[in-house]
Amino acid sequence: MTSNFKSIIENAYQHTKPLKDQGKLATYIPELANVNPDKLGVHMTKIDGTSFGVGDHLEKFSIQSIAKVLSLALAVKFLGEKIWTRVDVEPSGTKFDSLLLLETYKGIPRNPFVNSGAIVICDILISHLENAREEFLEFVRDLSDIPNLTYSDNIADSEKATGYRNVALCNFIKSLGNIKNDPAEVLDFYFDMCSLEMNCEQLSRTFSFLANGGKKLNDGKKILTSSQTKRLNALMLTCGFYDESGEFAFKVGLPGKSGVGGGIVALYPNKYTMAVWSPRLNANGNSFKGMKLLEDITTHSEMSIF
Incomplete structure (x- = not known):
């Protein structure tokens, strides 16, 4: 240096x-x-x-939403270009937890870093991995060289108790056909992912x-x-x-x-x-x-x- x-x-x-x-x-x-x-x-x-x-x-x-880059990296690593049929790559111009553009774009989030986009990425990982929660954690442990890295139950539970907007986002996207798994399972993984420290x-x-x-x-x-x-x-x-x-x-x-x-x-x-x-x-x-x-x-x- x-x-x-x-x-x-x-x-x-x-x-x-x-x-x-x-x-x-x-x-x-x-x-x-x-x-x-x-x-x-x-x-x-x-x-x-x-x-x-x-x-x-x-x-x-x-680290909260910084983890969205890591979940996207894992999805891209496994699926390559296919993920861009489920989530777009455009700036949103709206708040990170906005529902506004989802109806306009028929359930396709504007990008993977707004909450709706990251929730869709979590859904993709659940569909393509045997245990997305564990495999994502292993992936980040390897990247970070922190073998004992784990999710924070306190932070995840705190978010689960108050995350009504994210519940709304996930259910809304499900109604538009772009969430394939059970919304409760997708949200559980999403809140865990954001709880890394x-x-x-x-x-x-x-x-x-x-x-x-x-x-x-x-x-x-x-x-x-x-x-x-x-x-x-x-x-x-x-x-x-x-x-x-x-x-x-x-x-x-x-x-x-x-x-x-x-x-x-x-x-x-x-x-x-x-x-x-x-x-x-x-x-x-x-x-x-x-x-x-x-x-x-x-x-x-x-x-x-x-």
């Missing part, structure tokens, strides 16, 4: 930490309302294997295969083809931040994905992966300070894909 990058990240952290945080915790998931809102961490993993972190980068948090260091390492042409850093194991990797990165750039994806591309200029736990993962192909965490969310459901921190880093490092 060049000292130059270290100083840019450290400076960005020192600049972002004292900012007045205009965001709010995701209190609609009761378990996430208990998190210390003042946490801030960032970790970078370069594809030469070196890494560096600042702040609360070793404290675990709920990692720290910034683990998250940046887990996603490094997408910065490395689809291959794991530590052993070169091929996870996706370079073409599939390119497509996932393109989707993260255009759809990774809900109704703020254009803003993120405009200000940060990297493919990435956010989660309502306050995490963001972003990457520069063939160079690095970076994860940030700050729990307070802006009006679009993205980490307020996380967005600022990444913008600061790419502005001063001049390391955006543009």
Whole structure:
């Protein structure tokens, strides 16, 4: 890791930490309302294997929707192009849990990263794997090199108890013919998937295969083809931040994905992966300070894909 990058990240952290945080915790998931809102961490993993972190980068948090990229990777790995008949690849321009466009597009979600799209991906995995819940967990354990990674029952139960919008989405898509399995089983898997917890260091390492042409850093194991990797990165750039994806591309200029736990993962192909965490969310459901921190880093490092 060049000292130059270290100083840019450290400076960005020192600049972002004292900012007045205009965001709010995701209190609609009761378990996430208990998190210390003042946490801030960032970790970078370069594809030469070196890494560096600042702040609360070793404290675990709920990755939430960031897991949608991993479930999509598993679906693409197994099914390839066939999945695009069930879910589209367009930005939604609406909230992440919106039902509005589902009727217009006859139950085909706009992209795999809005809740409806991720629910359809869960349905696809249930149809094509013997035990989707376990096989997805094994897949992420392998990617992350965390052999004891497990779902958080507290967070999953908290979401199951209050996830009425997601229940509505799943049932609505079922009524339009694009959910093949029992909605209760699909939702169960979806809530478990979103309950995974990692720290910034683990998250940046887990996603490094997408910065490395689809291959794991530590052993070169091929996870996706370079073409599939390119497509996932393109989707993260255009759809990774809900109704703020254009803003993120405009200000940060990297493919990435956010989660309502306050995490963001972003990457520069063939160079690095970076994860940030700050729990307070802006009006679009993205980490307020996380967005600022990444913008600061790419502005001063001049390391955006543009």
